[in-house]
Amino acid sequence: MRVLRNLLLVALAGVAAFAGFAATRPADFHVERATKIDAPREVVFPLVNDLRAWGRWSPFERDPEMTKEFAGAASGEGAIYRWSGNADVGRGQATITASVPNELVALRLEFFEPMRATDDVRFVFEPSGGGTRVAWEMDGRNGFVGKAFSVFFDVDEMVGRSFEAGLAAMKQVAETRAAAGGDG
Numbered sequence: 001m002r003v004l005r006n007l008l009l010v011a012l013a014g015v016a017a018f019a020g021f022a023a024t025r026p027a028d029f030h031v032e033r034a035t036k037i038d039a040p041r042e043v044v045f046p047l048v049n050d051l052r053a054w055g056r057w058s059p060f061e062r063d064p065e066m067t068k069e070f071a072g073a074a075s076g077e078g079a080i081y082r083w084s085g086n087a088d089v090g091r092g093q094a095t096i097t098a099s100v101p102n103e104l105v106a107l108r109l110e111f112f113e114p115m116r117a118t119d120d121v122r123f124v125f126e127p128s129g130g131g132t133r134v135a136w137e138m139d140g141r142n143g144f145v146g147k148a149f150s151v152f153f154d155v156d157e158m159v160g161r162s163f164e165a166g167l168a169a170m171k172q173v174a175e176t177r178a179a180a181g182g183d184g
Contacts, residue, residue: 028139028140029139029140029155029156030137030138030139030156031137031138031155031156031159031160031163032135032136032137032138032163033135033136033160033163033164033167034133034134034135034136034167035133035134035164035167035168035170035171036128036129036131036132036133036134037131037132037133037134037170037171037174037175038130038131038171038175038178039131039132039174039175039177039178040131040132040178041102041103041125041126041127041132042102043132043174043177043178044125044132044134044170044174045101045102045103045105045125046075047170047173047174048105048123048170049075049076049079049096049099049101049105050074050075050079051070051075051079051080051081051094051096052070052075052081054081055068056169056173057166057169057170057172057173058166058169059162059163059165059166059169060089060162060166061089062085062086062088062089063085063086063088063089065085065086066083066084066085066086066089067083067084067085068081068082068083069081069082069083070082072095073096075096075099076096076099076105077096077097077098077099078095078096079095079096080093080094080095080096081093081094081095084113087114090111090112090113090114090115091111091112091113092109092110092111092112092113093109093110093112094107094108094109094110094121095107095108095110102125103124103125103126104122104123104124104125105122105123106120106121106122106123107120107121107122108120108121109121109138117140118140119138119139119140120138120139120140121136121137121138122135122136122137122138123135123136123137124137132174134167134170136163136166136167138159138163
């Protein structure tokens with residue numbers, strides 16, 4: 001009985017040590033990736049500013065049965081995109097909170113399932129050698145569960161891979177449009 005009690009105390013001490021360590025992890029996070037697209041900003045910008053166009057390049061549309069709903073403005077500030085799908089995509093909403101033509105699209109990204117979170121996302125478009133440099137940025141804040149998750153998983157690496165895939169797909173779509181003469 002004494003051995004069992006000692007094992008239980010060691011296990012509890014381990015859980016407490018892990019919880020204490022996880023609590024010291026940074027609450028704020030920032031993920032950013034960028035790429036150069038050989039197309040003018042006027043071709044690239046609408047792919048982000050119109051949430052209906054995201055299906056052509058977004059790496060997060062991983063459920064073919066996912067339901068989508070668009071509300072608010074057709075594009076730009078006030079445009080809303082709601083989705084619900086399998087465990088890979090969960091349920092959430094993206095709302096464009098600011099739009100500066102050919103320069104910036106800012107969004108509030110809300111996840112409702114499988115975990116609740118709210119993050120700020122920005123796409124910044126800058127001229128670059130006859131094309132466009134697109135930066136995709138996300139800032140958020142971790143609660144205790146997010147901090148504990150970050151002990152085992154690198155959020156920058158995980159989300160960053162998705163951003164890289166999305167930017168590569170955006171590049172392909174925009175460069176194809178530009179070669180076709182515009183909105184193609």
